[in-house]
Amino acid sequence: MATTLDRILQSQGFGTRRYCGDLVAAGLVEVNGELCEDPGARFEVDGLRLMVDGEEWLACTKAYVMLNKPTGYECSQRPRHHPSVYNLLPVPLRQREVQAVGRLDHDTTGLLLLTDDGQFIHAQTSPKKQVPKIYEVTTFDPVTPEQVEALRTGVKLDDEPAPIAADACEATGERSLRLTLLQGKYHQVKRMVAAVGNHVTALHRSAIGGLVLDPALGPGEWRWLTPEDLAALRDGAR
Numbered sequence: 001m002a003t004t005l006d007r008i009l010q011s012q013g014f015g016t017r018r019y020c021g022d023l024v025a026a027g028l029v030e031v032n033g034e035l036c037e038d039p040g041a042r043f044e045v046d047g048l049r050l051m052v053d054g055e056e057w058l059a060c061t062k063a064y065v066m067l068n069k070p071t072g073y074e075c076s077q078r079p080r081h082h083p084s085v086y087n088l089l090p091v092p093l094r095q096r097e098v099q100a101v102g103r104l105d106h107d108t109t110g111l112l113l114l115t116d117d118g119q120f121i122h123a124q125t126s127p128k129k130q131v132p133k134i135y136e137v138t139t140f141d142p143v144t145p146e147q148v149e150a151l152r153t154g155v156k157l158d159d160e161p162a163p164i165a166a167d168a169c170e171a172t173g174e175r176s177l178r179l180t181l182l183q184g185k186y187h188q189v190k191r192m193v194a195a196v197g198n199h200v201t202a203l204h205r206s207a208i209g210g211l212v213l214d215p216a217l218g219p220g221e222w223r224w225l226t227p228e229d230l231a232a233l234r235d236g237a238r
């Protein structure tokens with residue numbers, strides 16, 4: 001449905017409707033490469049290329065982004081000991097109140113999804129959906145075949161009634177593992193590796209479902225998810 005430009009800008013996180021209308025009337029907004037000074041002009045939202053006061057913006061009804069989370073950031077709106085991952089996003093995305101899809105520890109790096117689509121968050125994080133998450137784990141001690149086997153067959157964690165098994169586990173080096181988990185329990189990788197008598201010294205999430213962290217993204221960088229990315233996420237779910 002076509003929507004007025006002031007409402008579109010408001011929906012994208014550029015401020016109140018009145019403020020957005022003023023931006024348009026002041027000649028600070030281009031739509032698909034052309035100046036538009038009418039706040040009431042109507043457009044379809046998705047795919048609209050905006051330039052707002054010099055900032056390029058791709059309009060979308062729901063925002064889906066991937067972030068290459070650096071170490072030293074908390075996945076919380078009210079961080080306690082480290083800066084928040086939300087500080088790595090531009091103001092319009094923060095205004096839209098995108099939320100992290102699950103959390104990574106402050107010292108974990110890699111693929112973090114953020115969105116303002118509550119249903120998407122539920123679908124990705126619901127234990128019923130069993131979305132595989134792939135972690136590259138660096139360990140303090142050398143990885144033994146017994147440890148890999150125990151992670152594959154199941155380990156007992158405090159507070160968990162039944163043993164928990166990795167969906168897949170392989171040694172990728174003398175002190176490294178690739179672990180695929182279907183759950184997202186608190187500190188799950190660190191606790192599972194501790195349960196087999198080793199210790200995680202670095203943790204990186206490389207993929208969720210069929211979606212791999214874009215190698216072009218440096219630590220702290222983000223980009224929009226493409227329709228292909230969203231399909232890869234759906235196709236990779238169990």
Ligand code: URA
Nearest residue numbers: 105108187188189190
């Ligand atoms: N498991 C952990 O222990 N930490 C993370 O950040 C993610 C999974």
